[in-house]
Amino acid sequence: MPPGPVEQTEDAKTEAVPQKLPKGVVLGPDGKPCRTCTDVSSWFAMAKKETGKSTSIPATIPSDCPPDVQALGRSSWTLLHSITATYPEKPDGQLQTETRSFISAFSKLYPCWHCASDFQQWMKEDGNAPRVSSRQEFGRWMCEAHNAVNVKLGKQEFDCNKWEERWRTGWKDGRCG
Amino acid sequence: MPPGPVEQTEDAKTEAVPQKLPKGVVLGPDGKPCRTCTDVSSWFAMAKKETGKSTSIPATIPSDCPPDVQALGRSSWTLLHSITATYPEKPDGQLQTETRSFISAFSKLYPCWHCASDFQQWMKEDGNAPRVSSRQEFGRWMCEAHNAVNVKLGKQEFDCNKWEERWRTGWKDGRCG
Numbered sequence: 463m464p465p466g467p468v469e470q471t472e473d474a475k476t477e478a479v480p481q482k483l484p485k486g487v488v489l490g491p492d493g494k495p496c497r498t499c500t501d502v503s504s505w506f507a508m509a510k511k512e513t514g515k516s517t518s519i520p521a522t523i524p525s526d527c528p529p530d531v532q533a534l535g536r537s538s539w540t541l542l543h544s545i546t547a548t549y550p551e552k553p554d555g556q557l558q559t560e561t562r563s564f565i566s567a568f569s570k571l572y573p574c575w576h577c578a579s580d581f582q583q584w585m586k587e588d589g590n591a592p593r594v595s596s597r598q599e600f601g602r603w604m605c606e607a608h609n610a611v612n613v614k615l616g617k618q619e620f621d622c623n624k625w626e627e628r629w630r631t632g633w634k635d636g637r638c639g
Numbered sequence: 640m641p642p643g644p645v646e647q648t649e650d651a652k653t654e655a656v657p658q659k660l661p662k663g664v665v666l667g668p669d670g671k672p673c674r675t676c677t678d679v680s681s682w683f684a685m686a687k688k689e690t691g692k693s694t695s696i697p698a699t700i701p702s703d704c705p706p707d708v709q710a711l712g713r714s715s716w717t718l719l720h721s722i723t724a725t726y727p728e729k730p731d732g733q734l735q736t737e738t739r740s741f742i743s744a745f746s747k748l749y750p751c752w753h754c755a756s757d758f759q760q761w762m763k764e765d766g767n768a769p770r771v772s773s774r775q776e777f778g779r780w781m782c783e784a785h786n787a788v789n790v791k792l793g794k795q796e797f798d799c800n801k802w803e804e805r806w807r808t809g810w811k812d813g814r815c816g
Contacts, residue, residue, distance in 0.1 A: 490725070497809070498721050502816070509816040517813070527815035528724060528806050529717050537714035540706050541750075544675050547705060548667070548750040557747070564744035567737045573718075573725040629705050632674070636694070638704035639679070639686040 484508050488531075491575055498573040502530040531574050538572070539608055546601040547630035553594065561594040577611075584610050601625045661685050665708075668752055675750040679707040708751050715749070716785055723778040724807035730771065738771045754788075761787050778802045 483495065486504030490496035497505060506519040523530045529537065550557065569585065572578035584590055584607065593603040605622035612619050620628070632638025660672065663681030667673030674682060683696040700707045706714065727734065746762065749755035761767055761784065770780040782799035789796050797805070809815025 496725075497807075498725060506816040509813065513813070515813075517816070523816075524814060526805065527809050529721060534717065534721055537717040540711065540714040541718055544706060544711055544750040545748045548673075548675060548752070549748070560744045560747060563740050564748055567741035567744070570734070570737060571722045571726075571741055573721040575725070628703065630674075632704050636686065636690070636692075637701060639683040639694070 482511075484511060488576065496575070497528050497530065498534050499531055499576060501532055505530060531577070534573060535577070535611075542568075542604055543601075543608070543625070543629040546597065546604045547626070549594075549597045549600050551597045553596070558594045561600070562592055565592045565594075580611075580614065581607070601629070659688075661688060665753065673752070674705050674707065675711050676708055676753060678709055682707060708754070711750060712754070712788075719745075719781055720778075720785070720802070720806040723774065723781045724803070726771075726774045726777050728774045730773070735771045738777070739769055742769045742771075757788075757791065758784070778806070 484504050484507040486501055487495050487508050488499035490499065495505075495508060502521070502523045503519050505523075506517060510517045510519070523533050549561070553561070565585075569578055569582045572581065585592065590606070590610075593599040602622050602625060605620060605625040609619045609622070611617075627633050661681050661684040663678055664672050664685050665676035667676065672682075672685060679698070679700045680696050682700075683694060687694045687696070700710050726738070730738070742762075746755055746759045749758065762769065767783070767787075770776040779799050779802060782797060782802040786796045786799070788794075804810050
């Protein structure tokens with residue numbers, strides 16, 4: 463898997479790829495623009511340039527379109543944190559093995575290849591291998607994985623002491639029902 | 640894994656579980672109401688009943704709360720279909736094996752246990768085992784899996800000839816950029 467995002471440069475000359483792509487459009491391993499690696503505004507800016515039409519650029523991807531990199535990220539974290547929230551407090555060995563396989567396969571199949579690659583690299587660092595021996599451990603590990611991405615993207619880190627309120631029980635003020 | 644949803648009945652008498660739960664509230668394997676198995680309106684109806692407060696019932700779960708069964712479903716299908724959209728046209732044997740493991744582990748870890756159970760059952764039926772030998776096969780198989788859930792929920796089935804437009808290329812009319 464390639465080591466990081468490849469944005470099209472003005473030097474690139476391939477027939478399959480539009481030249482001079484807008485900033486932010488990321489190419490896939492096939493050398494073509496990758497929807498699930500690119501944010502909606504860059505994607506629509508590219509479409510506008512290609513067609514010459516005055517297409518308006520939506521703030522979020524229309525709901526019946528393939529997700530952009532951000533919609534894909536939100537969806538995936540929702541699933542992953544929810545998996546930790548319903549994980550048993552004391553999982554048996556078989557489930558722990560299966561959970562490690564799931565995380566490993568996820569990190570290879572994730573549709574944004576440079577995000578996937580970063581996640582694989584992070585898991586190889588000291589102390590970052592998946593911890594799945596209890597719900598508490600697994601929930602906290604997932605929170606740390608998410609924070610590593612937050613840091614990379616310049617977003618605020620989440621207080622991992624609160625992962626259960628955010629993803630399992632809902633907040634104590636009752637706003638989650 | 641239990642064979643189907645367990646909704647609380649008026650006969651149930653356990654200390655941990657509120658009595659006479661509103662219709663639609665599904666219990667988890669621990670016998671407690673399961674957020675990720677229940678729709679937002681049933682969940683808030685339960686909270687209203689328990690607290691006696693005139694809490695308003697939102698149409699969708701607030702974005703900083705654990706997802707309800709529908710938000711979880713939307714997120715998960717977004718990830719799964721997107722995985723098929725970026726799957727190689729000709730995956731090697733190792734990736735095919737890993738993909739089968741991923742689907743199998745997913746069907747055990749999915750946070751709505753009765754949805755997970757239904758998905759496992761469906762995959763055991765003739766012709767429904769995961770088909771992962773090419774992007775086309777895998778994308779179509781996922782579409783069929785999603786349609787099995789649509790049928791179960793009384794929703795309209797999706798035309799699987801269009802899975803790539805919906806999840807990979809965007810629609811030909813250009814509305815996806």
